[in-house]
Amino acid sequence: MNEIGLKCVSCQSEWPIEQHYECPACGGILEVSYKVEGSGGKEFSPFLPLDKQELISLGEGMTSLIPSQRIAKEIGLEHLSFKCEFMNPTGSFKDRPVSIGISMAKKFGYKRVIVASSGNGAGSVSAYAARAGMEAVILVPESTPIEKVRQAQFYGASVIKVPGPYSHCFSLAKETGEKLQMCNLTTTFLNPYTVEGDKTVAYELINQLEGKVPDIIFIPIGAGPLLAGIYKGYEEYNQFQSTNRMPRMAGIQAEGCNPIARAFLEERNEVQSVAHPHTLAGGIGDGLDGYAKDGTHTLTLIRQSKGFSLAVTDEEILQAQSWLAQYEGLFVEPSAAAALAGLITSVKEGRMKKTERAVVVLTGHGLKDMSCLKAKEPPVISTVDEVATFLKKKEDKKWQDSVLPK
Numbered sequence: 001m002n003e004i005g006l007k008c009v010s011c012q013s014e015w016p017i018e019q020h021y022e023c024p025a026c027g028g029i030l031e032v033s034y035k036v037e038g039s040g041g042k043e044f045s046p047f048l049p050l051d052k053q054e055l056i057s058l059g060e061g062m063t064s065l066i067p068s069q070r071i072a073k074e075i076g077l078e079h080l081s082f083k084c085e086f087m088n089p090t091g092s093f094k095d096r097p098v099s100i101g102i103s104m105a106k107k108f109g110y111k112r113v114i115v116a117s118s119g120n121g122a123g124s125v126s127a128y129a130a131r132a133g134m135e136a137v138i139l140v141p142e143s144t145p146i147e148k149v150r151q152a153q154f155y156g157a158s159v160i161k162v163p164g165p166y167s168h169c170f171s172l173a174k175e176t177g178e179k180l181q182m183c184n185l186t187t188t189f190l191n192p193y194t195v196e197g198d199k200t201v202a203y204e205l206i207n208q209l210e211g212k213v214p215d216i217i218f219i220p221i222g223a224g225p226l227l228a229g230i231y232k233g234y235e236e237y238n239q240f241q242s243t244n245r246m247p248r249m250a251g252i253q254a255e256g257c258n259p260i261a262r263a264f265l266e267e268r269n270e271v272q273s274v275a276h277p278h279t280l281a282g283g284i285g286d287g288l289d290g291y292a293k294d295g296t297h298t299l300t301l302i303r304q305s306k307g308f309s310l311a312v313t314d315e316e317i318l319q320a321q322s323w324l325a326q327y328e329g330l331f332v333e334p335s336a337a338a339a340l341a342g343l344i345t346s347v348k349e350g351r352m353k354k355t356e357r358a359v360v361v362l363t364g365h366g367l368k369d370m371s372c373l374k375a376k377e378p379p380v381i382s383t384v385d386e387v388a389t390f391l392k393k394k395e396d397k398k399w400q401d402s403v404l405p406k
């Protein structure tokens, strides 16, 4: 059995496996640390802070890795695949961190959980709380897409809208959780167990790519725990195998909410929060107001991986979203499409070579945010002639539109 505990990423102090939200010594971010012996020829199995029978699961993970059919060819990439996290049970990658976080909450004896969420964590926590027989309190920004709000409500959770940006939900959840004894499952770096769920993406990529490590992984980031989790997964695998092959991590943000990308481009070591985020990609619209240190942690990992962070415009995000749907058959929400927009910018700016093996993580389903889709009402037609005329018009238009940037 591996030795396991919590460790502070700032002061390196160690703590037992209990529900903490920050280092009791210095207030730093805590992560789960495993003392791992080398493999000695054993097969790798995931390092997790709980036993399989303690896991509250809805079948999360094991999502498809789909090679690009057309986008890769159009932009001249040799190896591009999409890790389809929107195929998780509630439609986003958040099912991974929430499954582990809520299992630990149950193990520690909590009856109630709370989360501050931009909408996807809301759906996950509501579903997994229903599964676990726990009560869930969900705080979302007022601007959260109606699909995400209704999804969370329908699982039976108490959903509350909070005025202002996501950071207001974050601070209210923190205070409410403390005062009313609820386990806080907010998937920033607050709850150290949730990142353990994020890291299972790396384990799956290792199997799906038959041991090959991608040169670069594109991930849409808010505070960045998904990026940190995937990086941690590769690190732990290397530790077990006594190897040292790490991917470069590309953390993609929206221009209207770019605290990490800005610090990276300005070559600063500290991330500064953004007080008034403005982007239609709500999942990555986290200005980190009050917890900029989370962004600094992600920035440090990005630099350590020799990767980079950049921001894309809402227009580029919507363009990437429609390319994914129309050229690959993959329908994702804007925050997820930001990762592909980031890859396209990286190719244009020469941040990656066209021969490199790239993975784009598609984090959330398109059905979760339908109001951003600019689609016309379909025509009402009842004769074959009208169908033929309609199709003819559509065909002409399709060929005009179908050019991706070289």
Ligand SMILES: Cc1ncc(COP(=O)(O)O)c(C=O)c1O
Residues within 6 Å of the ligand: 092, 118, 119, 120, 121, 187, 188, 220, 221, 222, 223, 224, 225, 226, 227, 282, 283, 284, 333, 335, 336, 363, 364
């Ligand atoms: C669809 C989507 N993509 C990406 C992210 C950002 O992930 P993280 O909070 O791990 O940085 C979120 C966060 O809510 C999200 O909902």
Ligand SMILES: [Zn+2]
Residues within 6 Å of the ligand: 008, 009, 010, 011, 012, 013, 023, 024, 025, 026, 027, 028
């Ligand atoms: Zn500390």
